Structure formats: structure tokens, C-alpha cells
Amino acid sequence: MTIILNDSALQQSENKSLAGKVAIVTGGSRGIGSTIAKELAKKGAQVVINYNSAKEAADEVLFEIEQLGGSAVSFQANVANFDEAQSLVENTQNYYGKVDILVNNAGITRDRTFRKLSEKDWNEVINVNLNSIYHTTSAVINPMLEQKFGRIINMSSIIGQAGGFGQTNYSASKAGMIGFTKSLALETARSGITVNAICPGYIETEMVKEIPEKVKEQLISKIPMQRLGQTSEIADAVLFLANNSYITGQCINVNGGLYM
Template sequence: MALLVNEKIQEKTINDGLTGKVAIVTGGSRGIGSTIAKMLAKNGVEVVINYNSSKDAAESVIDEIEQFGGKGMAVQADVSNLQEAQSLVEKTKNHFGKIDILINNAGITRDRTLKKLSKDDWDEVINVNLNSVYHTTSSVIQTMIEQQFGRIINISSFIGQGGGFGQTNYAAAKAGLLGFTKSLALETAKDGITVNAVCPGYIETEMVQAIPEKVREQLIAKVPMQRLGTTSEIADAVLFLAKNSYITGQSINVNGGIYM
């Protein structure tokens, strides 16, 4: 009888949807972040889109979410700054009453070989791509512990796993995210919080489309599946992790086979 009760509890936990959950998506105004935000909203999540400077783009995503009946708001914050990240979380809790899901997606590139890499190029990428994750996550973790529920999903990169020419700063930050993910997963597993990472390969975003066509073709030629990934394919992986309650400390590679 006890086993049957436990099975019913487990089934309920596994089948619980995301309706009514509240998520923050950093860097959510465009590219991968905007697709993640819309995917979550279509699954009943109330979404806060964080942006730094792209106000019009962020509000456009919110308009699209509201058009299909979702709920969301856009909040400006430079998450590389601790105080602004804390303010983002407070505004979210004040508006929606809680925070259940954190998608750490904000990121930039400043690609140069190390001999040409300035201290500013190094600091800016580390601050936006790695330090921001500490800022946002440290701001939500106590709330998640108290409510005994949380989903933290960090958008890393295959570059953090295999390296990239001219990307020591970016690779260091994205590799740091993987260590952060595993360590925090160990700390919070007992609190109903899962912490995972998604590692995209080359994805069809504005950033990639801006690369000269010849160079882009060379990148695609390195991918075993011979194409760029889509932002929806990344969002699918994020949605899967947001729904699952028994996966933690893991990295899901969505990369067309470029890193195995």
C-alpha cells in the first residue's frame, strides 16, 4: 500500500506541468533567449524577459507572448552588475509573487587571439557570461530553497567543452558555467532544485547570420549534421529540463554532433 501511494506521488510530480510557474530569462529579447521565453510562455509559464539595452526588442517579445494568451513583462537590468541583478529578481517577485525558473542565457563574444586580447575584452566577457550567473542565481537561491522548488538552467556552449580558436575568454566563461552547474546541483538537490546546462552548437541566430557567408559555410562543414541548429531546438531542451524533476547536474548537448 505504501508503495502504491509513493508511486502515485511520484507520478503526480513527474506529470505536473509548468502552468503558473514564474521564470526569468536573461538576455531574453532576441535570439535563443527570446525563443526560450516564448516556448515557456506557450507552456503556461509567466515570463520575465530581462534585457540590457534592447528595450524595443524585449517589448516586442512580450507583445507576441500576450497575443497568444501568455503573461510576461520586460525588465531592464545589466546582470553583470550584482545590484541590478538583485533588482531584477525583486521586481519579478513583487510583480508575480515568486520565482520558480531561472534561465541564465545572457552572453556576448569578443573574439580575438590571446596575444591581441585586451584586459577589457577579457573582463567584459567574463562579467556578462559568467559573473552574471552568480549574480542572478545568488539572488534567487534562497527563495527557491524556501519554496522547495526551483529550476536553474544555464546556457553554456560546446566552445566551453572543446575550445574555440580566438575564444579563450568565451571558452573560459562557458566552461566555468559547467563547473558552476555541477557544484550547485550537489548543493541544492535536497531542496527540490535542479541545476542543469544546455550546450548549443552553431545556432541560426542574428550573430551567426552576421558572419561572412564563406566563413559560415566553413563552420557548417564542421558539423556532422551539415546544418546550423535552430533556436527552437535549444528551447526544446530547456523546456524538457524545466519540466523534469529528476535530472540535475547535467549538460545537454544540442550541437549537431560537432562535439561528442
């Protein structure tokens, strides 16, 4: 028997391409992370919104997803802490039964020129941006290997590729994510798991909006597309990688042509 889908049914089917999948988004309460969480939910994924201190912001994202008919839950965890990150994954497994997609998005900046960079500034950025991806990934990797499916997506940065003035700590953490991505991709390629990184350029988030207007204009003038990126454009890249089974070990650059 041949089943013919009309256009609306076909569109609905395509729109739920991640139905049945469970996704964790670290740092999912704000900025890029909140957009990623909402877009994953729109595609049918059951989403865990991880936050460290921004409970109200996480609740807002949760409310928006539920209003759209999606399924989500928020869990507090400081993913820079090994035990808390492991608990985040354990709580997800207890709530949804599994983890299919891990988006390592949590990140901070502590910008200083190197001669003014304190040990605290260095360690905080390395712990949150780089050590956290070991903490979370080490908790999901064996279950993913057992189910022979997994999508690990690490949020790196153009600064990890090209460097940034006053950002040695941030650049080191984001470059480390790229090396982590490529090595883990080699180890898991035969097991139905893909591991990729996204390297955003300058994206219109609350952090970027606080940059003085004159500085922002100078920044935009260097971008070939002559504009800041949108959080939705980063989420598009996450959805693309979440739905693809033959791309692994890659850095997807979403930067308006600023770094090629």
C-alpha cells in the same frame, strides 16, 4: 468519479505543463533568449523578459507573448552588475510573487587571439557571461530552497567544452558555467532544485547570419548533421529541463553531433 479527458482537453493540459510557474530569462529580448521566453509562455509559465539595452526588441517579444494569450513582463537590468541583477529578481518577486525557473542566458563575445586580448575584453566577457550567473542565482537560491522547488538552467556553449580559436575569454566563461552548474547541483539536489547547463553548438541567430557565407559553409561541413541548429531546438531543451525533476548537474549538448 472518473474524469475522462478528450484528446483536445488532454493536449491542452499537456501544453500548459508550466502553468503557475514563474520564469526569468536573462538576455530574453533577442536570439535564443527570445525564443526561450516565448516557448516558456506557450507552456503556461509567467515570463520575465530581461534585457540590458534592447528595449524595443524586448517589447516585441512581450507583444508576441501577449498576442498568444500568455503572461509576461519585461525588466531592464544589466545582470553583469550585482545590484541590478538582485533588483531584477526582487522586481520579479514583487510582480509575480516568486521565481520558479531561472534561465541564465545573457552572454556576449569579444573575440580576439589571446596575444591581442585586452584586459577590458577579458573582463567584459567574464562579467556578463560568468559573474552574472552568480549575481542572479544568489538572489533566487534562498527563496527556491524555502519553496523546495527550482529549476536553474545555465546557457553554456560547445566552446566551453571544446575551446575555440580566438575565444579564450568566451571559452573560460562558458567552461566556468559548467563547473558552477555541477557544484550547485550537488548542494541543492536534496531540496527540489535542479541545476543544469545547455551547451549549444552553432545556432542560426543574427550573430551567426553575419558570418561570411564561405566561412559558414566550411563550418557547416564539420557538423555531422550538415546544418545549423535552430533557436527552437535550444528552447526545446530548456522546456525539457524545466519539466524534469530527476536530471541535475548535467550538460545537455544541442550541437548536431559536432562535439560528443
